[in-house]
Amino acid sequence: MINALFDRIADVAAGWVVVITAIQLVMVLSAIVEMRRLRQRDRHQVWRRVLRSPLAPRITVLVPAYNEELSVGETVTGLLALSYPNLEVVVINDGSPDDTAAVLIDRFDLRPVHPIYQKVIETAAVRGIYRSSREPRLVLVDKFNGGKADSLNAGINVATGEMVCAIDADTLVAPDALQQLVAPFLMREDTVAVGGTVRLTNDSPVRAARITELVVPKKPLPALQAVEYVRAFIIGRLGWNPLGGNLIISGAFGLFSRKAVLAVGGYEHSSIGEDMELIVRLRRKGYETGNKAWVDFLPEPVAWTEAPESARVLARQRNRWERGLMDVLHRHRRMILNPRYGSAGMLAMPFFFVVEFLSPIVEALSLALLLVGLIVGLVDPGSLWVLGAAYGFGTAVTVLTLWFDDVVFHSYPRFSYRVKLAAYAVVEQVIYRQLTIAWRLWGIRLFLQGRTEWGQQVRKGFNTS
Amino acid sequence: MRFQLFLGAWGLTGALAVGYVVWGAVADLAAKVLDRRKKRVLETLSVLLFESEAEAEAVHDRVRKLPRRTLLAVIQSLAVDLTGEAYERLRRLAQASGIQRFVVRRSTSRRWRLRVQAAQLQYLVVDPNYDRGLLLKDRHPLVRARAIESLSPAEGEAHLKQILHLLGDPALAVRISAQQKLLDVGAAAIPDLIRHLRTNHTHVLEVLELAANLADPRLTDTLDEHASSADPAMRLLTARALGNGAASLVAPILERLVGDVEEDIRSVAIASLGKIGDPASATLIGPYLSDRAWSVRRASGLALDQLGSTGRLILRQHLESPDPFARDMARQILDAAAQRGLPAPPPLVDPLGAGAAS
Numbered sequence: 001m002i003n004a005l006f007d008r009i010a011d012v013a014a015g016w017v018v019v020i021t022a023i024q025l026v027m028v029l030s031a032i033v034e035m036r037r038l039r040q041r042d043r044h045q046v047w048r049r050v051l052r053s054p055l056a057p058r059i060t061v062l063v064p065a066y067n068e069e070l071s072v073g074e075t076v077t078g079l080l081a082l083s084y085p086n087l088e089v090v091v092i093n094d095g096s097p098d099d100t101a102a103v104l105i106d107r108f109d110l111r112p113v114h115p116i117y118q119k120v121i122e123t124a125a126v127r128g129i130y131r132s133s134r135e136p137r138l139v140l141v142d143k144f145n146g147g148k149a150d151s152l153n154a155g156i157n158v159a160t161g162e163m164v165c166a167i168d169a170d171t172l173v174a175p176d177a178l179q180q181l182v183a184p185f186l187m188r189e190d191t192v193a194v195g196g197t198v199r200l201t202n203d204s205p206v207r208a209a210r211i212t213e214l215v216v217p218k219k220p221l222p223a224l225q226a227v228e229y230v231r232a233f234i235i236g237r238l239g240w241n242p243l244g245g246n247l248i249i250s251g252a253f254g255l256f257s258r259k260a261v262l263a264v265g266g267y268e269h270s271s272i273g274e275d276m277e278l279i280v281r282l283r284r285k286g287y288e289t290g291n292k293a294w295v296d297f298l299p300e301p302v303a304w305t306e307a308p309e310s311a312r313v314l315a316r317q318r319n320r321w322e323r324g325l326m327d328v329l330h331r332h333r334r335m336i337l338n339p340r341y342g343s344a345g346m347l348a349m350p351f352f353f354v355v356e357f358l359s360p361i362v363e364a365l366s367l368a369l370l371l372v373g374l375i376v377g378l379v380d381p382g383s384l385w386v387l388g389a390a391y392g393f394g395t396a397v398t399v400l401t402l403w404f405d406d407v408v409f410h411s412y413p414r415f416s417y418r419v420k421l422a423a424y425a426v427v428e429q430v431i432y433r434q435l436t437i438a439w440r441l442w443g444i445r446l447f448l449q450g451r452t453e454w455g456q457q458v459r460k461g462f463n464t465s
Numbered sequence: 466m467r468f469q470l471f472l473g474a475w476g477l478t479g480a481l482a483v484g485y486v487v488w489g490a491v492a493d494l495a496a497k498v499l500d501r502r503k504k505r506v507l508e509t510l511s512v513l514l515f516e517s518e519a520e521a522e523a524v525h526d527r528v529r530k531l532p533r534r535t536l537l538a539v540i541q542s543l544a545v546d547l548t549g550e551a552y553e554r555l556r557r558l559a560q561a562s563g564i565q566r567f568v569v570r571r572s573t574s575r576r577w578r579l580r581v582q583a584a585q586l587q588y589l590v591v592d593p594n595y596d597r598g599l600l601l602k603d604r605h606p607l608v609r610a611r612a613i614e615s616l617s618p619a620e621g622e623a624h625l626k627q628i629l630h631l632l633g634d635p636a637l638a639v640r641i642s643a644q645q646k647l648l649d650v651g652a653a654a655i656p657d658l659i660r661h662l663r664t665n666h667t668h669v670l671e672v673l674e675l676a677a678n679l680a681d682p683r684l685t686d687t688l689d690e691h692a693s694s695a696d697p698a699m700r701l702l703t704a705r706a707l708g709n710g711a712a713s714l715v716a717p718i719l720e721r722l723v724g725d726v727e728e729d730i731r732s733v734a735i736a737s738l739g740k741i742g743d744p745a746s747a748t749l750i751g752p753y754l755s756d757r758a759w760s761v762r763r764a765s766g767l768a769l770d771q772l773g774s775t776g777r778l779i780l781r782q783h784l785e786s787p788d789p790f791a792r793d794m795a796r797q798i799l800d801a802a803a804q805r806g807l808p809a810p811p812p813l814v815d816p817l818g819a820g821a822a823s
Contacts, residue, residue: 055678057637
């Protein structure tokens with residue numbers, strides 16, 4: 001009987017992987033349908049002319065910076081060179097102990113101005129506001145440390161744009177990124193947020209704050225993340241457009257209606273997953289007030305960010321993401337399977353609960369029991385073939401998304417890149433996946449302990465050589 | 466059975482991986498060939514559009530016989546900002562190659578994506594019976610926006626009423642396109658805009674924004690009543706638009722707006738006073754160097770600089786102001802003026818009397 005039970009465990013593990021893979025496959029198909037629609041729209045280059053107009057809506061780009069002295073200069077230079085006619089860049093130095101503020105003050109000849117502004121959202125005290133005599137579109141807000149959400153809120157207070165674009169200080173942005181992201185706001189008045197695809201910069205040559213060629217990172221960990229990012233953005237974001245809209249806009253680059261963000265009180269200081277939390281809150285409020293809040297996602301790669309290169313930093317990032325997810329699911333648990341919240345309550349929230357939260361628990365539990373069963377001889381080794389097959393299907397879906405990405409964007413346009421990515425897709429499924437499960441379980445444990453710290457981020461800086 | 470399932474799954478993965486890599490290689494090659502072909506078409510097309518009449522005539526037939534899809538793709542990738550002879554030649558080509566018929570047919574298609582394409586290319590249609598207003602009334606906002614954009618300034622002038630009406634369109638994209646087109650039309654649109662401001666109370670904000678960007682003094686006569694509007698956005702745009710007027714007419718209204726409660730309006734009103742350049746405004750602007758808002762202090766400093774010697778005199782007086790922010794702003798502006806070759810401000814005196822600093 002115990003033998004039979006352990007044999008079932010192997011089937012449960014395999015079945016679970018197959019179910020998750022099947023859900024992902026549905027998302028890929030949904031993404032393909034959406035992609036076709038978006039490509040037809042983009043083919044006509046509808047917005048390029050409108051958005052060269054000085055009458056285009058004003059956008060304030062918010063750059064929260066904490067210990068970003070290595071990359072903040074390049075990032076701001078790139079942002080100021082964006083081809084958008086009505087732009088303001090607000091960098092918020094969140095009490096960095098390094099030279100983040102000094103680098104900016106020196107590079108852009110910033111001078112202190114009287115720090116008076118309308119404090120609509122409560123934030124940590126602002127030490128000073130600086131403006132550049134050379135570049136009037138640039139503002140530096142120097143404040144005491146309060147976390148990323150607090151910095152973004154301080155930036156929203158100071159911003160003068162109708163829209164605010166939240167961006168990480170280590171993110172590089174495509175020249176026409178804002179023109180692309182603002183387009184859905186022009187089409188649908190109920191649009192409250194728009195996100196775009198983010199890719200990895202690791203090892204890609206950067207000149208004048210632009211990626212000159214996107215390369216597959218040389219080290220295995222970032223390369224695995226490159227594969228993971230392609231799959232995540234196609235399955236986890238684009239696929240949601242036809243299914244009623246997204247619940248996540250990447251913290252690395254997203255555009256929001258400032259009015260809508262102010263109406264919900266800005267980013268939640270106490271949330272560790274502030275990006276997702278804001279989106280869920282915007283959508284929730286939309287449903288509760290009857291003013292629909294549409295969150296759109298554009299598949300074009302519009303931003304590039306640096307992926308962690310060491311397992312320790314990556315582990316911290318992933319456990320933070322898991323804690324963020326749990327925090328959002330817990331705060332907005334009333335939305336789950338609640339028809340009042342439309343597709344967000346009936347589809348998106350249950351998806352995140354099952355695929356993103358339950359998945360690592362079920363998979364880890366099954367694998368652990370399977371391992372024990374194998375060691376004590378209670379599991380037939382033949383049942384491992386089923387588990388192997390399940391991971392095979394998972395890899396097939398990943399390769400399918402890589403192919404889809406190649407057809408549409410030609411992101412990695414070299415034979416050697418494709419071979420590497422296909423090989424990494426296998427490793428991603430059979431080694432990296434299990435590692436991320438371990439990191440996510442660690443995140444769940446820390447969340448249950450009430451730990452909300454971010455952990456130290458280590459940046460290498462861009463490859464500008 | 467279990468092993469077969471395993472083999473099947475990984476076989477599928479392997480097949481997909483090989484497909485991905487091989488397809489990618491073929492796609493790379495195809496993209497290179499297509500790029501080369503497009504480049505050739507573009508080169509031939511540029512001879513047709515920009516070279517002498519004889520050279521253009523020589524390649525005309527070659528271009529006309531090109532596959533329509535490639536030709537269309539290249540034409541669509543061109544900026545529609547072609548003017549003069551090149552524009553006329555492109556229109557003739559469109560007529561000879563059947564593109565014109567293609568556009569007209571698509572303009573009545575049931576699929577909005579095809580109508581968007583027609584809207585983008587309708588600038589090529591020379592048929593006098595073709596109604597350019599049709600797509601301006603389209604039910605899809607993308608089509609309306611694109612139709613407005615593709616109108617030449619002359620065609621825009623002919624459709625002024627419709628474009629003005631579209632300033633109140635529910636889609637922001639259409640409103641911005643309409644505003645931009647009226648900006649392109651320029652002076653010819655002014656009488657209609659004045660009439661609109663006088664008689665119509667819908668989408669006034671859009672018209673005021675236009676008035677601010679059009680920089681035409683004729684518009685300022687109609688702005689007085691909007692300067693007292695309860696809507697801050699309206700007062701702000703009025704203050705900006707007034708910067709284009711004659712000092713004698715607009716200065717009293719701007720002086721009223723300089724005292725507005727909203728800092729943005731104060732800044733813009735002060736900037737407008739600087740723009741109209743009446744030295745008499747200098748004494749009014751001076752105290753705003755001590756305004757509580759940085760943007761107002763900056764606007765005051767810049768406006769005083771614009772007002773010439775009178776303004777700079779006031780800036781020099783503020784170098785000894787008890788307000789450190791006014792002192793700071795005055796020094797920044799005078800330093801910048803000195804870099805342009807104007808007389809340098811006196812050296813900074815240490816407020817504690819320890820000596821002069823550079």
